[in-house]
Amino acid sequence: MDLGHMLREKHQQTMRRNRIKLGAMLVLLVIVVLVMFELNRWGRQAMEGKGAANGEGEVIEAGPPVNPKDIGQLPEGEQPDLGPLAPVAPPRPIALPKEDAEKKFPFLKDPKTLDEVIDQNTDLESAPFFYMLYKVFNDKPEALKAEADAKVAWTALWERGAEWRGKAVRASGQIMQMAEQPLPENPMGLTKVYIYRLRADNAPPDSKGHLYDVYSLEKLKGALRYDRVTACGRFLKARVSEPERLTDPDLHVAVMVAREFDPLTYLDEPRMPGPIVDGNRAEARPLYWLLHRARKTPFDDLKAKASTNLTYLDFVNRPELYRGRPVAIVGQLRRLIRIALPPDNILGMPDVFYGQIADRDRKINTFYCLHVPEGVRSSDGVVLYGYFLKKWTYRSEGGYEVHSPMIVAQRLRIIDESNVGTDPTYQIILVVAVAATAVIIGTALIVSRARDRKADDARRQRDLERLKAKLGHPDEPKRAADADRPADADPPAS
Structure with a gap:
């Protein structure tokens, strides 16, 4: 069999393998895109309460509707100190002088x-x-x-x-x-x-x-x-x-x-009262200030100004940058109760809603809220509009130290898909996956073309050498005649 034919056949096989690889990469890209959209769909279903899992992988069952009239009690260790401190010692009684x-x-x-x-x-x-x-x-x-x-x-x-x-x-x-x-x-x-x-x-x-x-x-x-x-x-x-x-x-x-x-x-001051210390210190004064602000701000204005791209990590890592900022938190409702406020508080409010939301990254956000919809259930997908207060630290019922953003909210709403965009986390994953796949395919194309050019150059060089061997070198007769010609005599000496 001709050697050139064998080389061409081998080159064609290599080309076919490269095309198969590129096709497989394209199929992989399509699969990645489909998987990302499927994950996004699962995320939306989780936000709607259709079987989202918590951080430990267990399914959260839909709870009964919250009764807005019931006053609940927080677990020990999670009770915020919102009222006046008790005196160190009771005052001594004062006796009235005896008079007629x-x-x-x-x-x-x-x-x-x-x-x-x-x-x-x-x-x-x-x-x-x-x-x-x-x-x-x-x-x-x-x-x-x-x-x-x-x-x-x-x-x-x-x-x-x-x-x-x-x-x-x-x-x-x-x-x-x-x-x-x-x-x-x-x-x-x-x-x-x-x-x-x-x-x-x-x-x-x-x-x-x-x-x-x-x-x-x-x-x-x-x-x-x-x-x-x-x-x-x-x-x-x-x-x-x-x-x-x-x-x-x-x-x-x-x-x-x-x-x-x-x-x-202080409720009428333009700035939130401070200093505010992140951790487990009570912050009643700024809490009342934000509740007052939430009560007097029109909901449409709050919704228009609320930041939707801030995440749990933003609040936990740099809380001082976002303190007092209007925010919108989207997630799954995990807890909602109504707690009594101290009597004679500066707002004159008897109670307020307290709860927790697991966001789309399954991170817990704690909130106080003025208004909640009737019939809301734990595990419902909700969006919370309010103001970021601080990074709160507390001990969970299991004894673990928990960090949670504290949000003072005006309103809690059951999620509406038409008003809630695609999860930024899934968007980032999708963009990264597509970009990585595109880079891999582009690199493979560049390498494949470079190999093809190198193989074509080598094949042309071999074909040229074989042609020269068959026909002989065109300058060979001239070189032979020059070799037979006698050498010129040396010029005479002057």
């Missing part, structure tokens, strides 16, 4: 009652205390504020208590403790007063004083520890507060009686 009922407690109107006060001791003299309560009870709030001296320093009250006793002063500071003080029967009809211990503004960091004990006739709505507050009242005395531990120093306190505090204003 027919005299109607004459000491309440006698200015000499204040002469019983002794400054810088641990006592709270009952008669002067009720005298001051009676005086403030009968003060008009506007007149008391107008009379109050806003420039008096805490040190002046402590050092010159007798000079300021009974005068109207203005106290500003940060709430350190709160308590309720029961009262005995009295002519004002007061059953209790509210005690707020404040650390005065601009107090030296290492001072053991600069404290106010403000006995308020009215409770400050929504007050939380570390709130900055202001009250106008009447100064009673400089008092030494016994420490909680024997090793602690005595605390120096200026005692005053006020009718009320100025209302808290």
